[in-house]
Amino acid sequence: MDVFSSLAHGFAVALTFQNIFLALIGCFLGTIIGALPGLGPSNGVAILIPLAFSLGLDATAALILLTSVYYGAMYGGRISSILLNIPGDEPALMTTLDGYPMARKGQAGEALSISGIASFVGAFFATWGLVFLAPQLVKVALLFGPAEYFALFALAFATLGGVSSTNQAKAAFAAALGLGIAMIGVDGQTGVPRFAFGEVHLYDGIDFLVAIVGLFALSEVLIFLEHRGDGSGEGKHAQVGMGRIVPSWSMIRFCTPAMLRSTVLGFVAGVLPGAGASLGSFLAYSTEKAVSDREGTFGKGDVRGVAAPEAGNNAAAGGALVPMLALGVPGSGTTAVLLAVLLSLNITPGPLLFQQNPDVVWGLIAALFIGNLMLLAMNIPMVGMFARVLMIPPRFLMPIVAMVSFVGIYGISGSTFDLLVMVVFGVLGWGLRKLDVPLVPVILGILLGNLMEANLRRAMTISDGDWSVLVSSPLAVGLWIVAIVGFVLPIVVGKALKNRMHMAKEEPGSTVD
């Protein structure tokens, strides 16, 4: 079959000595980054993009390094959920429900290894889903003209907050802010400077890497500085027992149905626009609870309650790559950062990517398979070592994060102006986080703003200034409808869903303590 020969070609690209070494380094660094409290997949990858860039790696190699970091961070994130009861990011929230009680019962080692296996199952089958589904989606995407792309970008922004978003006005504000920042610089079509205020440095526009590192990494440092002395998880480690590290076969068999169900649910949630990994892990956990919780053990340290959300979350992460690669529209925060990786390598994702850069696509997919196997092999024996990383106090860690951010940006441009812009974005990110304004739409706006405008103007040039071209095809109308529904739906159901996620979190917490 065509798919298999492409995949074999991908493995030929990925299986060079250098790429395997990069995948190994990426998985290792990623797991450490994910395990550190306060650093998740998005900011972990964000710090490392400029480094991969200034090291002069070619596109495939850089992508392999960074996706390994991304997958590694997804794996590592569960370590702090289970050992400290601190989810690294929202999808990991559901893992704390049964993971932390298991750790309290002295089964931390088993919880960590079973969640590692569940992560592997979820990610492995989701990557197969990506292999078969993405080329199909590419065929659909070839029907897209500029008007349809404009509607698709609008859809991405409208649904980005996801079903669990609480305040759509703030998500819309964040998107407008990001799009507004993207407009800075010389207009690509007419050559006039916009919003540059006569500052020559701004004529090139704001580099999105500078914005990403500032918004994600530096704002994290400021948040820690603000909460210094509140006790951010130090010392809690002693209360949990590791127990045995390798789970028994009977435990793996016991969890297999839960993992497989959760994988399917998670993958579907990941592919759908705007749903993302949070919904994937939430759906997986609540479905598993409804299906298997006969003795009321969920929330008190049931091993299936650890396996289900981890499989769902990682399957959703793989599923989210489908629209990102095939359409160029990311469905979640972490895929938005991966889109930044692709754009910084001068690769535009979308239907043409599969034809023009098959090496990149299939090499990346092969790298996902390799990275998964490596993570599984690395995580089971070395989990104790990764757990020890949690002991590094933030007062040593956060200065390193700040300094590495500066090094990365300075390495690309050697420009003090870029460093200052990064500091401004750090402060902006801190303020927006305090005000509960999501940062991902800002990033996506900066990333996609110019493409979105270019498609609008292309469509209007074709129609000679007739605005009705934007709704002239059934496909475009359909996209607009989905966008509107996706934006309005969270206003109706979002609060309820978010409350249920947090209520599920509160309930077992009270029975444990």
Place this chain on the structure above:
Amino acid sequence: MGDRLFGGIGLALAAFYVWQATTIQVSFISDPVGPKTFPIIIGALMALASLAIIVRPDPRPDWPAAGRLAELGAAVLVMVAYAYSLPVIGFVPATVLAAAYLSWRLGTAPITALISGVGTAVGIYVIFHLILGLTLAEGPLGI
């Protein structure tokens, strides 16, 4: 600052943005849409979102007390000073000072903070410059 004030600032920003967009010069060859229209749409979207935030504000976030706010301001100033001093005094000295300051303000004892600053600077220098070959800022000392 509550959400009402935030929405107000957003509205002012949107107004400023739209006004700036209208002053963009249009050259004589242009497509039907031109360089102004999309920014104006964005400004309008921002204004609408800001209005919605004003009408339905979230609960006020916990802003840090004045002392802690000054602390954050000082950290930002140190980062700005760091950005300016990099090309002047070189990567290692600048990083020692900045990392030690941040570590000290995050609760490390001064001497330990200085040691961790030296460790951070030397560690990054060795890994990123000597091993990975990344270009770092050079000062008069060559480091």
